[in-house]
Amino acid sequence: DSGVTQTPKHLITATGQRVTLRCSPRSGDLSVYWYQQSLDQGLQFLIHYYNGEERAKGNILERFSAQQFPDLHSELNLSSLELGDSALYFCASGGTGTPPFTGELFFGEGSRLTVL
Amino acid sequence: ELKVEQNPLFLSMQEGKNYTIYCNYSTTSDRLYWYRQDPGKSLESLFVLLSNGAVKQEGRLMASLDTKARLSTLHITAAVHDLSATYFCAVAHSGRDDKIIFGKGTRLHILP
Numbered sequence: 338d339s340g341v342t343q344t345p346k347h348l349i350t351a352t353g354q355r356v357t358l359r360c361s362p363r364s365g366d367l368s369v370y371w372y373q374q375s376l377d378q379g380l381q382f383l384i385h386y387y388n389g390e391e392r393a394k395g396n397i398l399e400r401f402s403a404q405q406f407p408d409l410h411s412e413l414n415l416s417s418l419e420l421g422d423s424a425l426y427f428c429a430s431g432g433t434g435t436p437p438f439t440g441e442l443f444f445g446e447g448s449r450l451t452v453l
Numbered sequence: 454e455l456k457v458e459q460n461p462l463f464l465s466m467q468e469g470k471n472y473t474i475y476c477n478y479s480t481t482s483d484r485l486y487w488y489r490q491d492p493g494k495s496l497e498s499l500f501v502l503l504s505n506g507a508v509k510q511e512g513r514l515m516a517s518l519d520t521k522a523r524l525s526t527l528h529i530t531a532a533v534h535d536l537s538a539t540y541f542c543a544v545a546h547s548g549r550d551d552k553i554i555f556g557k558g559t560r561l562h563i564l565p
Contacts, residue, residue: 370553378551379556379557380555381555382555385553392551393546441486442503444492444495444497
């Protein structure tokens with residue numbers, strides 16, 4: 338158990354809908370990263386938050402947005418869903434100090450999204 | 454833009470053999486990660502390498518980092534079936550934004 342909690346674990350929805358994925362980082366970790374992993378693909382970096390502030394964006398679609406709340410949990414919002422958004426979405430946490438941190442990055446179990 | 458390339462992308466090998474996975478990256482970085490992923494599972498942290506010349510070993514796996522060559526290697530010694538998995542390297546982008554970019558992964562299949 339990495340200490341990073343993601344909910345829901347599985348989600349099935351229809352095209353055009355909107356979903357929210359939630360991530361609770363390990364206790365004390367200030368950084369949250371979101372990644373998308375499609376079938377047989379590597380991990381695509383989406384976005385990084387540190388202590389409530391957006392630090393970096395990757396190839397995140399405009400239909401997607403994220404935030405990190407004062408209690409440090411983070412949410413990834415996916416809207417106007419398309420079939421191609423079906424993927425495993427991971428969040429990872431790390432870092433108790435000011436970035437760049439040098440410790441490990443711990444991954445949650447992921448949220449598997451299926452868009453029908 | 455930071456690019457991370459792993460090779461090979463697929464590797465099938467016999468138990469007992471040695472092999473190396475390579476991870477090249479395109480820009481300066483101050484740390485490099487290796488992860489293991491089993492099918493349908495999360496990523497398990499193997500190593501974090503922070504400095505030039507860093508070498509870390511755990512069991513049959515050994516990782517090294519050459520920051521001048523922008524190259525990391527993951528060496529497998531006397532492979533066993535249990536090491537079958539996908540291995541990813543990930544590189545942190547030096548600077549304020551602190552992106553961590555993953556390679557495409559190496560799918561390792563070890564034949565008994």
